[in-house]
Amino acid sequence: RLFQRVVSETVAARTGRVVLDVRQLALDQGAQVTGALSAFGIDADAGQAVVIYDAAMTPDHGRTVRTRRFEARVPVSEIKPASVGRALNAATNKVAEDVAGWIAG
Numbered sequence: 150r151l152f153q154r155v156v157s158e159t160v161a162a163r164t165g166r167v168v169l170d171v172r173q174l175a176l177d178q179g180a181q182v183t184g185a186l187s188a189f190g191i192d193a194d195a196g197q198a199v200v201i202y203d204a205a206m207t208p209d210h211g212r213t214v215r216t217r218r219f220e221a222r223v224p225v226s227e228i229k230p231a232s233v234g235r236a237l238n239a240a241t242n243k244v245a246e247d248v249a250g251w252i253a254g
Contacts, residue, residue, distance in 0.1 A: 152186055152202075152241060159245035164253045180208040182252060187218075191233055197222045198236035200244045206252065217251055219244045
């Protein structure tokens with residue numbers, strides 16, 4: 150849910166679009182974006198925070214579907230809570246920015 154909020158807030162800020170919650174979809178059936186968080190964690194062997202999001206967008210009321218995978222890897226200086234948190238935050242923000250750019254076209 151936290152990832153969803155970051156993406157929603159970033160899309161709204163970067164695109165100027167109104168982002169509705171799933172419960173509000175009856176209000177507007179415009180472009181819909183959904184996805185699955187495929188990875189969110191640390192690759193200790195590579196020393197990286199990894200965020201992978203597989204997105205699907207229906208820009209035209211369900212007639213077509215576009216899909217795309219977004220991935221960010223950020224180096225982690227050491228596997229400790231503070232550095233891991235910073236790296237995961239940076240990777241999350243990178244993916245959210247990329248998703249917003251994709252939606253904006």
